[in-house]
Amino acid sequence: MSSTSPSTKPFAARRRDNRVLRQGANAVAVVLALLTVFPLYWMVLSALKPKGEITSAHPRPWTFAPTLENFRNALGVSGFGRYFLNSLAVAVVVVVVSAAIAFLAAVALSRFRFRFRTTILIMFLVAQMVPVEALTIPLFFLVRDIGSVAPGFGLSSLGSLMLVNLAFSLPFAVWMLRGFVAAVPESLEEAARIDGASRFTILWRILFPLVAPGLAATSVFSFITAWNDFVFAKTLILDTDHQTLPAALMVFFKPDENDWGGIMAASTLMTVPVLVFFVLVQRHMVSGLGGAVKD
Secondary structure, X not given: OOOOOHHHOOHHHHHHHHHHHHXXXXXXXXXXXXXXXXXXXXXXXXXXXXXXXXXXXXXOOOOOOOOOHHXXXXXXXXXXXXXXXXXXXXXXXXXXXXXXXXXXXXXXXXXXXXXXXXXXXXXXXXXXXXXHHHHHHHHHHHHHHHHHHOHHHOOOOHHHHHHHHHHHHHHHHHHHHHHHHHHOOHXXXXXXXXXXXXXXXXHHHHHHHHHHHHHHHHXXXXXXXXXXXXXXXXXXXXXXXXXXXXXXXXXXXXXXXXXXXXXXXXXXXXXXXXXXXXXXXXXXXXXXXXXXXXX
């Protein structure tokens, strides 16, 4: 009894098998997408539900009486606008500074040969493995001591929050950008150097545009990390005027009963800047190195 190998199958049978596999893969992708989007959908739905439906013993994945009362309560929190601006300032500074430092560090680690280069890369990786909770107390005392020398980076200052979030964003950014820089052919830089281009020109006019997708990806990660930070903001910022937006959520947590509508509305408002930032940079994320080198 002979068996038919995949290469000897009729064309129609192979095409049918490929179609079945493709449909199965698409179905799995749709299920995973729904599981990923469902928490976001439930958050927005809860923000639009009246209080009676939120606390109901029989929750429903829809509402026939949407209301904006929860959003009004969230925006009516004392200092909400100030919290928003503080969070935005921290996130923007962390994104810009981490992108600049990570880009230069990635170029140095990819293009130059020096002692302890591998050790530095391993240290970056180890830094990502340490739990944030284990570093909270040491960082508190470190920031307190720095504040005695540089008040702008001490406790209850946005500078301290920027510095700490920058330290946690850099290892990931350097690791990711190193791969993008290494993927750029060195022949491009050599050709530019032969044409008389300076090192700064090579960095800005050749490497930077080609590494833009990696910079966009790391910028999104840095923005999300800094924007959603709660542990460091609650630990290092003791002054209410310098608190960030995640701290505003604590207003809705009450000893007797939590205001889940206000929590979901404030969370929805916090998600909007992240989505806007992603939309602004997403076109750079999908661009690659195609067309950089001609045959």
